[in-house]
Amino acid sequence: MPSPFQLRGAAFVAILFAMGRMASGGFFEFGERPLGSEANRQAAAFLGAEAERMGYEVQRLPFKCTRWERGPSFIDRGGERVEVFAGPFSPAFDKLCDAVMVTSTQQLKRTKCEGNIVFLRGEIAKEPLMPLDFPFYFPDAHREIYALLDEREPAAVLAVTGKHPACGLNPYPLFDDANFKIPSGYLDEAAMAKVLAGKGKIRLKLDSKSIPETGEQVVIRKKAAEESKGKIVIFAHMDTAYGTPGALDNAAGVEVLLGAMERLKDYAGPYDLEFVPFNGEDSGMVKGQMAYLDRFGKEMDAIRLGINIDAAGAKGSKTAVSAYNLEDARQAWLNGEIAKHPRIERGPEWVEGDHSIFVFQGVPCLALTSSNLREGVMAISHTPQDTIDQVDQGLLGEAADFIAGLVNGL
Numbered sequence: 001m002p003s004p005f006q007l008r009g010a011a012f013v014a015i016l017f018a019m020g021r022m023a024s025g026g027f028f029e030f031g032e033r034p035l036g037s038e039a040n041r042q043a044a045a046f047l048g049a050e051a052e053r054m055g056y057e058v059q060r061l062p063f064k065c066t067r068w069e070r071g072p073s074f075i076d077r078g079g080e081r082v083e084v085f086a087g088p089f090s091p092a093f094d095k096l097c098d099a100v101m102v103t104s105t106q107q108l109k110r111t112k113c114e115g116n117i118v119f120l121r122g123e124i125a126k127e128p129l130m131p132l133d134f135p136f137y138f139p140d141a142h143r144e145i146y147a148l149l150d151e152r153e154p155a156a157v158l159a160v161t162g163k164h165p166a167c168g169l170n171p172y173p174l175f176d177d178a179n180f181k182i183p184s185g186y187l188d189e190a191a192m193a194k195v196l197a198g199k200g201k202i203r204l205k206l207d208s209k210s211i212p213e214t215g216e217q218v219v220i221r222k223k224a225a226e227e228s229k230g231k232i233v234i235f236a237h238m239d240t241a242y243g244t245p246g247a248l249d250n251a252a253g254v255e256v257l258l259g260a261m262e263r264l265k266d267y268a269g270p271y272d273l274e275f276v277p278f279n280g281e282d283s284g285m286v287k288g289q290m291a292y293l294d295r296f297g298k299e300m301d302a303i304r305l306g307i308n309i310d311a312a313g314a315k316g317s318k319t320a321v322s323a324y325n326l327e328d329a330r331q332a333w334l335n336g337e338i339a340k341h342p343r344i345e346r347g348p349e350w351v352e353g354d355h356s357i358f359v360f361q362g363v364p365c366l367a368l369t370s371s372n373l374r375e376g377v378m379a380i381s382h383t384p385q386d387t388i389d390q391v392d393q394g395l396l397g398e399a400a401d402f403i404a405g406l407v408n409g410l
């Protein structure tokens with residue numbers, strides 16, 4: 001008889017296959033599935049169908065979004081061609097311009113940018129900017145940079161960057177925002193040195209385009225058997241960034257979500273259950289999250305526990321469980337549940353995930369990730385290296401067991 005884990009392994013292969021089949025040209029083992037892509041819609045349809053097969057009620061919340069395509073981009077200065085990267089959702093661009101270099105917000109205020117290519121380097125480009133008016137977190141320093149660029153009207157903006165603080169991109173785009181209308185791109189210091197070695201005006205060509213698309217936020221629900229004592233929400237984002245097959249980030253989390261759904265399909269306890277494959281965590285547009293909040297945000301107070309799974313299951317790691325807004329009595333209970341599983345442990349709090357949406361509202365939450373999140377997973381996430389061979393499927397089955405145990409014991 002196959003073990004439950006083997007059964008789950010088969011389903012894992014099924015979802016990866018479903019996602020992978022949609023990959024352009026089949027180059028990636030999984031296939032990237034950013035918001036608005038056909039792979040993304042197929043993955044959402046697959047998850048809805050799986051939930052219905054298990055007997056859950058499924059709601060599908062449609063949204064409009066933007067898909068992005070890019071091709072080779074470059075700077076040409078005096079016949080010397082240097083590769084650059086078009087920024088996500090940048091308008092296309094191909095012009096010969098003068099260029100200026102800006103390293104701080106103060107300097108940006110004093111620099112004539114109109115009609116020029118502006119290089120942002122150093123202090124001003126030290127961290128990726130949140131998308132304009134990002135609903136969950138938007139620092140004033142970022143707002144000021146957007147406002148100044150808007151006012152100064154550069155022809156294009158090129159950021160000189162290095163290693164991204166929270167994923168494997170190197171260099172990284174400073175702007176990742178479908179609403180940012182100034183053509184933008186990025187390059188690393190080595191490429192910048194080549195540009196600086198040239199003389200005269202700069203031709204910048206950015207091959208990039210945005211296409212209006214649609215997507216779907218699937219919400220999977222099961223009502224409490226008797227009078228409800230509140231809601232338990234379990235979630236894992238199903239979308240990827242561009243340019244990655246997204247195995248650890250976060251097909252593995254979706255597999256844990258599916259595993260928990262399978263284990264809880266006959267749940268007859270006192271809580272309403274909700275399973276949410278959030279669609280937009282790796283997009284600045286967070287469309288699925290917004291659609292969810294539009295429809296179910298008013299039920300926030302009813303949530304007794306939220307559980308996020310993101311970047312769990314890395315080979316050579318354990319599953320790290322961090323807790324937020326949890327009462328003391330629940331802490332002890334959680335430690336007891338963790339102790340039942342050899343490869344699950346307590347981990348530090350982190351904020352770069354969908355649990356933050358709930359944590360900031362005071363909802364008790366847990367987040368499951370890999371114990372090597374910072375030094376391991378983040379080094380490859382959002383890159384082509386985030387492939388299935390990085391995933392330890394045994395950890396995923398254990399995590400699903402753990403979640404089912406929590407829900408049944410609450």
Ligand SMILES: [Zn+2]
Pocket residue numbers: 237249250281282310311
């Ligand atoms: Zn993620």
